[in-house]
Amino acid sequence: MSRDVAVVGVGYSEPESFTDYRLSTQTKEEQAFTAVSNALEHASVEADDVDATMFCTVDGFEGTFRVERTLEVLGLGNDVPVLSVNTGGTAGGSGVKVAHEYIASGKYDVAVVYGSPSFDSVVEAQPVMNTNADPQFERNFVTAIQMGALPSSGYMEISGATEEDLAEVAAKNYRAAARNPYAHRNEERSVEEILDSPMVCWPLRRAMTCPVSSGSAAMVVASEDVATEVRDNPVWIDEIDSTSNTFWTGYRTYDWFPKLKELSDQVYENADIDDPLEEFDVAETFNPYIPFEMMEYEALGLCEKGEAKHLVRDGVTDADGDLPVNMSGGTLCTNSGICASLSRHSEVVLQLMGEAGDRQVEGAEKGLSHSWGANLGQFHQMAIFSTER
Structure with missing residues (x-):
């Protein structure tokens, strides 16, 4: 048995909670309650209608290994199963996949996916991030910033992308974030300002690197019968999948x-997508x-390998381009823990x-979302959403 599955509601914690995780205006419990309550209200669904909750987290960041303690703060009583989903930074996206699988199978009709802020239970996030790599072989040189710098410098070498290209992409995200009340960095920055920001680890300048943010998100996923009953405009999950690599890098x-390329090829084949740049x-x-x-851009098939610089220079992924990408400001502007990967889908x-x-x-009718996480991109997850079944 396989049923059509749709998203019927999305909710965030208060806009003011999307800030430096040390300055959050809401506690973790308040963020959870607000995000889930807003998602349920948006979906026109009551808490009593929820059959299961996917609690998406990284245990070390979250500071808890007992996710059942979240039952009451999520407002769902004591009789709703909570499924813990932990695939590193990809966990929010993986939670949507788990919800889809359970609902498509007929096991549940309504599920809440909750993406936590993750970082506010530790004294300092950076030392925790630095434990991602293998302790014996890699930890001395693969910390959080090296996880960004190593692939970035390698990519620049083989693609011919310049610092100015990187700054153009960043500026596009900052322009978008200025229109997003849930963005941590919510002011525009010019290419020149980005290039003038301090170098953190070549080729990454501070303005090209995400902050550590607070903020939570929730999503209500439902069966086709429930979706058509509670919403006039449910969004259908056409295809969703994930892949993983080894821990040792x-x-x-x-x-x-390359793992994302393999995943996108598989997802597109299943969804009959021939030209992603044209069809999304x-x-x-x-x-x-x-x-x-x-x-x-390249791994998702929007262009050939090494050609993303031309999409950037031609404005293809800008707000007024052929395929607007990251009109939220992306993770660059709001790295709100596991919420960040759920937010890509939301x-x-x-x-x-x-x-x-x-x-x-x-006029958006079909969209693509992607999440990335764990040690140097150990996990990738992506989904295709549509307004039509």
Whole structure:
């Protein structure tokens, strides 16, 4: 048995909570309650209608290994199963995949996917991020910033992309974030300002590297019967899948995302997508380090390998381009823990519902979303959403 599955509601914590994780205006419990309550209200669904919750987290960042303790703060009583989903930074996207699988199978009719802010339970996030790599062989030189710098420098070498290209992509994201009330960095920055920001680790300047943000998101996923009952404009999940690589990264080259290329080829085949640049109206990719967005253009088939610089120079992925990408400002402007990967999907859903506010892409009917995470991109996950079944 396989049923059609749709997203019927999206909710965020208060806009003011999307800030430096040390300055959050809401506690973790308040963020959870607000995000889930807003998602349920948006979906016109009551808490009693929810059959299961996918709690998406990285245990070390979240500071908890007992996700069942979240039952009460999520407002769902004591009789709803909570499924813990932990695939590194990809967990928010993986939670949507798990919800889709359960609902498509007929096991549940309504599921809530919750993406936590993750970082506010630790004293300092950076030392935790630095434990991603293998402790014996890699930890001395693969910390959080090296996870961005190694692939980025390798990509620049093989593609011919310049610092100015990277700054153009970053500036596009900052322009979009200025229209997004849920962006941590919500002011425009020019190419010149980005290039003038301090170098952190070649080729990444501070303005090309994500902050560590607070903020939570929730999504309500439902069966076709429920979706058509509660919403006039549900957004259907056409295809969703994920892939994983080994934890040890020593054998890899760092100039591309070959695992994402394999995943996108598989997803497109299943969804009958022949020309992604032409067939999608909007996309959200996981871009904590801005060169990643260009690498993702190529791995997702928007152009040939090494050719993303031409999409950038021609404005193809700008707000008024052929395929607007990261009109939320992306992870570059709001790295809100596991919320960041769920938000890539939530933002596409809002675009297709026509409810993205000032960041709305006119006439969006089909969208692509992607999340990335764990040690040097150990996990990739992507989904295709549509306004039509």
